Amino acid sequence: MYPVTVKGDRVSLREFTPEDVDAVLAIYGDPVATRHLSFEPRTREQVQATITAVTNAARAEPRTEYSLAAALPSTDEVIGFARLAIDTQHSGQNSAQIGFALRPDTWGQGLGTQTVELLLTLGFDHLGLHRIWGARSPNNTASDHLMRKLGMIVEGRIRHHLLIRGAWRDSIVHSILEDEWQATAQS
Ligand SMILES: CC(C)(COP(=O)(O)OP(=O)(O)OC[C@H]1O[C@@H](n2cnc3c(N)ncnc32)[C@H](O)[C@@H]1OP(=O)(O)O)[C@@H](O)C(=O)NCCC(=O)NCCS
Numbered sequence: 352m353y354p355v356t357v358k359g360d361r362v363s364l365r366e367f368t369p370e371d372v373d374a375v376l377a378i379y380g381d382p383v384a385t386r387h388l389s390f391e392p393r394t395r396e397q398v399q400a401t402i403t404a405v406t407n408a409a410r411a412e413p414r415t416e417y418s419l420a421a422a423l424p425s426t427d428e429v430i431g432f433a434r435l436a437i438d439t440q441h442s443g444q445n446s447a448q449i450g451f452a453l454r455p456d457t458w459g460q461g462l463g464t465q466t467v468e469l470l471l472t473l474g475f476d477h478l479g480l481h482r483i484w485g486a487r488s489p490n491n492t493a494s495d496h497l498m499r500k501l502g503m504i505v506e507g508r509i510r511h512h513l514l515i516r517g518a519w520r521d522s523i524v525h526s527i528l529e530d531e532w533q534a535t536a537q538s
Contacts, residue, residue, distance in 0.1 A: 352477070353409055355417060357469045362462050364419040364433055364469045367406055371420055372399050374429035374454075383455050387488040389513050415439055417473060421453065421466045430457045435470050435483070445481040447474050463497055471501065475532045484526035486512065498525040502535045 357364040367375075372395065378384045379393045379401070393401070405418035421431030431453040438446040449470045453463050474480040485503060487494040499505075503525035512522035 352414060355409075355419060355473065355477075357419075357473050357477070358424065359465045359469050361424070362421050362431070362465045362469065363424045364421055364466070364473065365427075366409055367402055367418065367420050369402060369406070371429050372402050374420070375402060375432055378432055378452050378454050381455060384452055387491040387494065388452065389515060391516065413444075415444070419473075421451075421462070421469075430454050430462065431466050433466050433470050435474050435478075437478075437480075445479075447478075447480055447483050449474070449483055449485045451485075458493070463493070464500060467497060467501055471527065471532060475529055481529045482526060483532075484524055486522040486524050489521050489523055495523070495525075501527070502531055503527045 354366045355364065356366075376393070376395050376398045379390075379398050380395070382392050385392050405416065408414070408416040408418070415437040417435040419433045419435075420429045421433050422429045431451065434450040435447050436450075437444050438448065449467065451463065451466055451470065453466065471483060474483045483503075484506075485494075485498055486509065487498070489508075495505075504527070506524050506526050509522045509524060511519035513520045
């Protein structure tokens with residue numbers, strides 16, 4: 352599916368363009384924004400390579416990678432990076448992992464919650480997925496709170512999931528199933 356747009360009242364998801372490099376650098380180059388992520392802050396060149404990779408992947412057929420810009424609808428200012436990646440093994444492509452990060456000066460206004468809600472809308476309502484999951488650092492309380500609020504329950508802990516910053520890090524996995532999402536939408 353290309354191009355993808357998922358509209359919310361305070362944030363919209365859209366495809367990345369080469370002009371979005373600096374906006375993404377303000378997130379992926381920031382030590383605070385990346386503190387709980389699986390990589391160290393990226394340089395401008397690395398972010399440029401990321402944007403090239405995701406814009407190429409967006410046009411793959413079949414598409415399995417949906418890396419999208421979270422932008423303010425009024426100005427199209429990009430404030431976040433949202434990703435839904437379809438699991439290509441063992442699930443008949445009915446399952447996907449999500450990831451998300453917003454620029455730190457926008458935190459605490461509900462924009463992160465809407466960004467993830469739009470990813471779930473994309474996955475369940477547009478792509479017809481059965482299961483969506485996310486993995487976070489055990490110390491990432493904001494992500495924990497956000498995912499629980501949207502019905503993504505904790506399903507377990509992956510021990511020593513990542514080798515990052517010279518140490519092994521566990522991940523906590525959250526997930527939501529199709530019927531749980533439909534029940535949320537109806538309540
Ligand atoms: C996680 C993140 C996207 C949240 O974005 P945000 O725009 O601040 O989220 P919201 O404003 O929608 O807040 C979501 C909920 O988390 C709560 N929250 C935010 N920060 C919190 C914290 N440090 N501790 C506990 N709860 C927190 C908010 O109060 C809100 O709950 P409420 O609506 O019940 O009050 C943002 O912090 C971020 O980009 N972090 C860096 C990248 C990252 O960690 N991504 C997740 C990887 S798994």
